[in-house]
Amino acid sequence: MRDSTLEQRRHHLALRFADHLAPEFILMNEEERRPYECDGLSAYRLLPLLVVLPGNIEEVQAVMRVCYEERVPVIARGAGTGLSGGALPREDAVLLGLSRLNRILALDPDNLCARVQPGVRNLAISEAARPYGLYYAPDPSSQIACTIGGNVAENAGGVHCLKYGLTVNNLLALEIVTVKGERLRIGGSGLDSPGYDLLALLTGSEGMLGIVLEVTVKLLPIPQRTQVALAAFDDVEQAGQAVADLIAEGILPAGLEMMDQASLRAAEDFVHAGYPTDAAAILLCEVDGDNDEVSEEIARVRRRLLESGASEVRTAHDEAERARFWAGRKAAFPAAGRISPDYYCMDGTIPRKHLARVLREIAALSEEYGLRAANVFHAGDGNLHPLILYDGNAPGELERAEEFGGKILELCVEVGGTITGEHGVGMEKINQMCAQFPPEELQLFHAIKAAFDPHGLLNPGKAIPTLNRCAEFGAIHVKAGDLRFPHLERF
Amino acid sequence: MTDDLTDVLREQVREAGHAGTALRIRGHDSKAFYGEPVDGKPLDLSAHRGIVDYEPTELVLTARAGTPLAEIEALLAEKGQVLAFEAPRFDGRGTLGGAVASGLAGPRRPWGGAPRDLILGVRLLDGRGQVLRVGGQVMKNVAGYDVSRLMAGSLGTLGVLLEISLKVLPAPIETRTLLLELLREAALARLRELARQPCPLSGACHLDGRLYLRLSGAHASVDAWAQRIGGEVPAPGNTFWEHLRDQRLDFFERPGQTLWRLSLAPATPRLACERDSLLDWAGAQRWVFTDHPAEAIREQVAAYDGHAEIFHRGEGETAPFQVLSPILVMLHRRIKERFDPAGILNPGRLGAVC
Structure with missing residues (x-):
């Protein structure tokens, strides 16, 4: 296999897959493969060797067995909405599309769980559970399109993580197919399982350890009522302090979002949410629960925000107004797309106390690179999404945007945070991994990978950089402000 | 008293690694009964203690593994916050490291989570005496594999926990x-x-x-x-x-008898072995005293996709944990080998493979 041309490999594999899959689910032609060339990070594109679309677990097992025998890499893909290039194809790899595995297998309201196939859309789970008064809590912004299999691979978050946790906190069990095509069940119907917590290890592993073929998710009762307050601040630092004050008060909001002036103005121009465009920053604070609880909480939120220096606090009078408050935040990314030909969305997490410093340094970098930046922030959990505005048609701007983005991520690491809060490392942030982790920790990750996938066939080259790559990237490992070899000069 | 004994502990682990001496990691030893007994030289963490960092407004606490739970909970209470997993404190004792390593959680588990849900990052010593830092001190972090959650419930078989960062929550009004x-x-x-x-x-x-x-x-x-x-x-x-x-109810007071812990979907009907039982977690955790043989209990529980373990072992009882499938055994073995190649960290505590 190794010496044959790509074309020969394609035909050879297609023949072997044809023993197990109907021909229409083996995509060989360039125009058939083209739609799979990228995921949500569209700046990176590559055509896969070929695409297979299995319709059940047995077919996935058969595909994996063939790939294992032939030592061909496999890249799993759900809806392709990921933002870090985790599902970016390779020319020498089979792309395993799981979109046909889209059935809800069981909904068990008595046990507050649902067993679903990986291609089920995130929102579809909540829709199916609604008649029972239940829903699935993690709600990444792409929830209308993204699939649960992808959510597991990325440990997807959303705006409600502070109170309800990430994907990893909302799973009971996984059925996976190993690189050799064996089935393996992880977790169970109860809250604890024997042995090591492989459920946690698999969640967020970006398709590098196994192929997720069934997911048992926890369901929660739908809150009786949701209310949101919108607060305006004349100063970003004050808005950041207000978040700390809310937490200190013992309030655990369901959602707590911040937008800086650039992002709130862009959003206001786009969807007319009624945002105060002269504010330096706004906070959206959502509380949920039963009726009484929400009334009590929103009053506390309002009082606290005013005491923390908000120039104005509005609470939504009805569902329509609540939707309008959120519309601007939810439109923040497309709004950036309206004021700039292209934008690049970053995803770092920082300890919240460093917000003011990080925003100041982003502003300085923005000057330095000559590119505008707008910031939206999951303020409750410290997850920052700077949007770098650039023009992909202007020579050098994409490269400048990427470098600017890389600097922001390194800044996040420097203040004790991380290079990715919810989008994953994928292909996009692989170099910044070198800045976050020293060699011994990267080696540990590689060893874990090898435990599941000794030949490195599952989504190779993503998420965890090789030590060689880090050496080439020349990253200086900086952690919590400690520079290694501080006595050496750096230029 | 606040003391960072990382260097001392690292030397002890290194020496044990060179000599191939098994180590029995202990904090307050309040959960010594849990898991398989370890025949090894004690590695005492109880003096490696102290709260390293606590910022109530960040909802994050970092403490050394030997810090008593009581000390942490008292400090949190001053700021109106809690460890939501309500770690059991047997005989009033227990350290943060022991709570995380055992992975056990109290009555709030279905709503508040277990240590694995609230852990943000750890510093640990692997079996080679290497200090590793995994995870971090922020609530959302998906860079690299989630090794810090892997530590929760691993009973010290993968590493000596040195320092743990956790998400804390406001206490209910x-x-x-x-x-x-x-x-x-x-x-x-x-x-x-x-x-x-x-x-x-x-x-x-x-x-x-x-x-x-x-x-x-x-x-x-x-x-x-x-x-x-x-x-x-x-x-x-x-x-x-x-x-x-803390298992101080009369129900638990049966010295010498085997106490089983069943983990099941909450609505699972009463199993044959459950005649004498206490339901916690709205039915998802069941404490059982029974004379049914271990095999029968495991079969009954497996029929509902749950699992059973012996929490307190009575006389003449079999292995506390259930046997894993061959693929899981292989994965556990490979993971264990990476963290602890010489097999010196609590060998066998989580069952023969680890």
């Missing part, structure tokens, strides 16, 4: 206990009905014909739900939940 006289099936039916409503439950236990419910939340909400649910309110100062958490 109001907490109230309700007591309903209900037989088991009726109690489970009542729980199924409540679980589908936005009821602020934080505890649900059935014992001896009584359903104990704990409500935690805003005043108005707790009031309204208490009225709706009805039942008696036990006398002030009732310590039922504390006693449940």
Whole structure:
């Protein structure tokens, strides 16, 4: 296999897959493969060797067995909405599309769980559970399109993580197919399982350890009522302090979002949410629960925000107004797309106390690179999404945007945070991994990978950089402000 | 007293690694009964203690593994915050490291999570005496594999926990206990009905014909739900939940008898082995005393996709943990080999493979 041309490999594999899959689910032609060339990070594109679309677990097992025998890499893909290039194809790899595995297998309201196939859309789970008064809590912004299999691979978050946790906190069990095509069940119907917590290890592993073929998710009762307050601040630092004050008060909001002036103005121009465009920053604070609880909480939120220096606090009078408050935040990314030909969305997490410093340094970098930046922030959990505005048609701007983005991520690491809060490392942030982790920790990750996938066939080259790559990237490992070899000069 | 003994511990682990001496990692040793016994030289973490960092407004606490839970909980209480997983404190003792390594959680588990849900990052010593830092101190972090959660419940077989960062939560404004006289099936039916409503439950236990419910939340909400649910309110100062958490209820007082812990979907019907049992976690955790043989118990539980372990081992009892499937055994072995190539860290505590 190794010496044959790509074309020969394609035909050879297609023949072997044809023993197990109907021909229409083996995509060989360039125009058939083209739609799979990228995921949500569209700046990176590559055509896969070929695409297979299995319709059940047995077919996935058969595909994996063939790939294992032939030592061909496999890249799993759900809806392709990921933002870090985790599902970016390779020319020498089979792309395993799981979109046909889209059935809800069981909904068990008595046990507050649902067993679903990986291609089920995130929102579809909540829709199916609604008649029972239940829903699935993690709600990444792409929830209308993204699939649960992808959510597991990325440990997807959303705006409600502070109170309800990430994907990893909302799973009971996984059925996976190993690189050799064996089935393996992880977790169970109860809250604890024997042995090591492989459920946690698999969640967020970006398709590098196994192929997720069934997911048992926890369901929660739908809150009786949701209310949101919108607060305006004349100063970003004050808005950041207000978040700390809310937490200190013992309030655990369901959602707590911040937008800086650039992002709130862009959003206001786009969807007319009624945002105060002269504010330096706004906070959206959502509380949920039963009726009484929400009334009590929103009053506390309002009082606290005013005491923390908000120039104005509005609470939504009805569902329509609540939707309008959120519309601007939810439109923040497309709004950036309206004021700039292209934008690049970053995803770092920082300890919240460093917000003011990080925003100041982003502003300085923005000057330095000559590119505008707008910031939206999951303020409750410290997850920052700077949007770098650039023009992909202007020579050098994409490269400048990427470098600017890389600097922001390194800044996040420097203040004790991380290079990715919810989008994953994928292909996009692989170099910044070198800045976050020293060699011994990267080696540990590689060893874990090898435990599941000794030949490195599952989504190779993503998420965890090789030590060689880090050496080439020349990253200086900086952690919590400690520079290694501080006595050496750096230029 | 605050002491960072990282260097001393690293030397001890290195020496043991070179000599191939098994180590038995201990904090307060309050959970020595749990898991397989380890025949090894004690590695004492109890003096490696102290709260390294606590910022109430960040909802993050970092402490050394030997720090007593009592010390951490007292400090959190001053700021109106809690460790939501309500780690059991047997005989009033227990360290943060032991709580995380055992992965055990108290009555709030279905609503508040377990250590694995709240852990943000750890510093650990692997079996080579290498200090590794995994995860971090922020709530959302998906860079690299989630090795810090892997530590929760690994019973010290993968590393010596040195320092742990956790998400902490605001303490509920109001907490109230309700007591309903209900037989088991009726109690489970009542729980199924409540679980589908936005009821602020934080505890649900059935014992001896009584359903104990704990409500935690805003005043108005707790009031309204208490009225709706009805039942008696036990006398002030009732310590039922504390006693449940720390296994000080009379139910648990049977020295020498084997205590089983079953983990099941909450609505699972009563199993044959469950004649003498306490339901916690709204039915998802069941404490059982029984004379059924271990094999029969494991079979009954497996039929409902749950799992059973021996928590307190009586005389002549078999292995506490269930045998894993061959693929899982292989994965456990490979993971263990990476963290602890010489097999010196609590060897066998989590079962023969680790």
